[in-house]
Amino acid sequence: MTISTNDKRWHKEQLYSLFSQIANAMANPHRLELMDLLAQAPRTVEALANEAQMSVANTSQHLQRLKQARLVLDEREGVYIRYRLAAPSVAGLWLNLREVAAGQLAEVEQALNAYRSQLHEFEQISADVLLTRLRQNEVVLLDVRPTVEYEAGHLPEAVSIPIDELEHRLAELPPDKTIVAYCRGPYCVYADEAMELLAAQGWPVARLEEGVWEWQQAGYAL
């Protein structure tokens, strides 16, 4: 065992240490929720704290750990500091993690069924079918995420009515067409809530399970 061999070991351990720093930054449910929110749109600390229902100080500390791992960037904007994902590949890694969790942990499906109690109640529509039916002017695509998220990027031809405002803005939707709702992706309930509301008013409804990232990753354009 020469000195250079031990040296090599040390360098190897350095590398694995660096790799684990990324996993470490993601190894907390709150930080994953923050990443998920930032994958939809950049936001201030306060906005993130509100969405994730945690204290501002706690949110700030978690954001700083993500920043240390270079998973997010911050930028001052007047009184506020706006955080964003550091790169598209970061969102990709988060989606990948979620997918592996769903594949390996049976508990994920159970938890999802409990969270999205209406998961099997309404029709789902695939991206392909959606596109052809959009082209034939048969459906309206409805984005029910908060406005900032819509503005940060949305599906082609999507109309924005945040879930909170939907009840008061039903008049904006054509009464004769099928409404296809989508939100942040398969782990988001907003589109389910929208469909429930719309179906009660007589609309034919369907849901696109994909969110903006999944849509993009499947090779479709925005």
Added chain:
Amino acid sequence: MTISTNDKRWHKEQLYSLFSQIANAMANPHRLELMDLLAQAPRTVEALANEAQMSVANTSQHLQRLKQARLVLDEREGVYIRYRLAAPSVAGLWLNLREVAAGQLAEVEQALNAYRSQLHEFEQISADVLLTRLRQNEVVLLDVRPTVEYEAGHLPEAVSIPIDELEHRLAELPPDKTIVAYCRGPYCVYADEAMELLAAQGWPVARLEEGVWEWQQAGYAL
């Protein structure tokens, strides 16, 4: 704030908790090294402990954490217990993590340059060029990983000579051809060591940076 709203929150937190369990399992340098070894080939606890230079008890505990997160499976085989990655997607996640780390943390490149001191000393060859030159019988593709790893899966037409045995088995290599060495991928030094040895004996050498997983992921067959 109704009871059902709090309920939804609770379910959402359950989901993020599950996702973070996967990240948590990966959030340790030793466990990542174990995953990397298992991505090359299934192995017993003892074999893993030797390769990763850690105690058997410690290795066992880390493996059990990976097992709890369903990232690895174990199977008794006589006196031994053999561990393997639970699914191909697990290897994909590990590669993805490593890639993001390389992209986001500048320290990774520094550490890699220190670890692979001969990184820029020898010629690199791309998968495409390798395939055409193999077809034209101009090169020999040499797999210098341990035998178990070669047997678990290797590149087409690759010859196996583990790096430890290379010095004594030089006669098996054709003296007139270029030797293209590969090992576990861009974070492995075996192929560099092989090239150094072969070049000193007069062989023209080159390295394929890809390992078996990267090769497969790029769409090539085994």
Added chain:
DNA sequence: ATTATATTCAATAAATCTATTGAATTCTTG
């Protein structure tokens, strides 16, 4: 300058993670 507001810092206690040690299990083999 002073005030107000958004964010971060610092300090703390409770909880979790890690490597080490030696003993306990669980197989196979004779």
Added chain:
DNA sequence: CAAGAATTCAATAGATTTATTGAATATAAT
């Protein structure tokens, strides 16, 4: 069934992580 070997368990101390507080900092507005 007894011996031997591979693996796991249990207990421990030291290190790290977390949420919570209240104070400190930095910028915008007055």
